[in-house]
Amino acid sequence: MMKVVLVGCGAMSRQWLDAARQIDGLAIAGFVDLDAERAQARAREYDLSNAVIGTSLDAVLDETKPDAVFDVVVPAARREVALSAFAHHCHLLTEKPLADSPENARAIIAAARRAGRLHAVVQNRRYVANVRRIRRFLDSGAIGKPTSIHADFFIAPHFGGFREEMDHVLLLDMAIHTFDAARYMVAGEPASVYCQEWEPASSWYRQGSSASAVFDLGGGKVFTYAGSWCADGFRTSWE
Numbered sequence: 203m204m205k206v207v208l209v210g211c212g213a214m215s216r217q218w219l220d221a222a223r224q225i226d227g228l229a230i231a232g233f234v235d236l237d238a239e240r241a242q243a244r245a246r247e248y249d250l251s252n253a254v255i256g257t258s259l260d261a262v263l264d265e266t267k268p269d270a271v272f273d274v275v276v277p278a279a280r281r282e283v284a285l286s287a288f289a290h291h292c293h294l295l296t297e298k299p300l301a302d303s304p305e306n307a308r309a310i311i312a313a314a315r316r317a318g319r320l321h322a323v324v325q326n327r328r329y330v331a332n333v334r335r336i337r338r339f340l341d342s343g344a345i346g347k348p349t350s351i352h353a354d355f356f357i358a359p360h361f362g363g364f365r366e367e368m369d370h371v372l373l374l375d376m377a378i379h380t381f382d383a384a385r386y387m388v389a390g391e392p393a394s395v396y397c398q399e400w401e402p403a404s405s406w407y408r409q410g411s412s413a414s415a416v417f418d419l420g421g422g423k424v425f426t427y428a429g430s431w432c433a434d435g436f437r438t439s440w441e
């Protein structure tokens with residue numbers, strides 16, 4: 203039996219718990235959230251009232267001694283959660299983004315290596331059927347080698363919550379999916395990127411709701427991205 207503690211009991215945690223209950227041999231031993239009521243509510247909702255509930259990940263890991271941590275917290279808390287999980291010799295399966303800065307990403311990866319534990323980031327958009335279909339089509343060679351890849355993303359959601367307050371909201375919370383899907387579609391090995399982000403005057407986000415980026419995906423493949431999360435009007439697809 204693999205014992206798991208889930209940290210971050212907000213909106214996405216439901217998707218994780220729905221998936222977890224389909225896996226034989228996996229038991230949720232604890233729920234952690236800064237908001238204890240939210241953690242309790244999730245435990246009740248999934249008939250896991252015997253699980254340990256807490257607001258401190260360290261304390262719940264000490265008590266439950268699980269094999270793995272499921273990290274579904276906001277991006278700004280990812281480093282703290284990852285370091286706690288690895289300090290308790292747990293494997294870590296984490297929501298995207300891997301980290302909220304290159305410095306934090308390096309610290310998390312170094313901690314995973316030191317602990318010798320598995321560390322995996324959920325990038326679920328590469329499992330979207332259309333994305334995989336495009337990869338298969340390109341792999342077939344029908345249009346030759348991909349060299350120039352372009353993506354536009356223009357949507358205007360009003361989420362409320364952490365997204366409207368966080369730094370680099372489009373890049374960290376959404377564009378990362380498009381970047382990863384593009385990399386996957388053309389089997390890219392990213393070598394460099396130039397990126398500019400900005401906050402249009404009409405935006406309802408605090409920082410970084412619009413961005414443009416040019417990636418060198420290696421092997422003569424260039425990927426350009428233009429996106430905005432405050433683009434009222436006709437919208438593109440989420441994918």
Ligand SMILES: NC(=O)c1ccc[n+]([C@@H]2O[C@H](COP(=O)([O-])OP(=O)(O)OC[C@H]3O[C@@H](n4cnc5c(N)ncnc54)[C@H](O)[C@@H]3O)[C@@H](O)[C@H]2O)c1
Nearest residue numbers: 210211212213214235236237274275276277279297298299
């Ligand atoms: N893969 C996807 O398609 C997808 C979709 C939506 C969100 N996400 C990602 O999932 C993560 C969570 O997003 P969400 O929409 O569930 O957010 P949310 O705000 O609904 O939930 C986040 C929860 O984390 C808790 N939290 C914050 N800091 C914490 C800490 N230090 N310790 C314990 N709990 C803490 C908050 O109290 C909150 O309950 C984010 O990284 C987001 O980017 C991924």
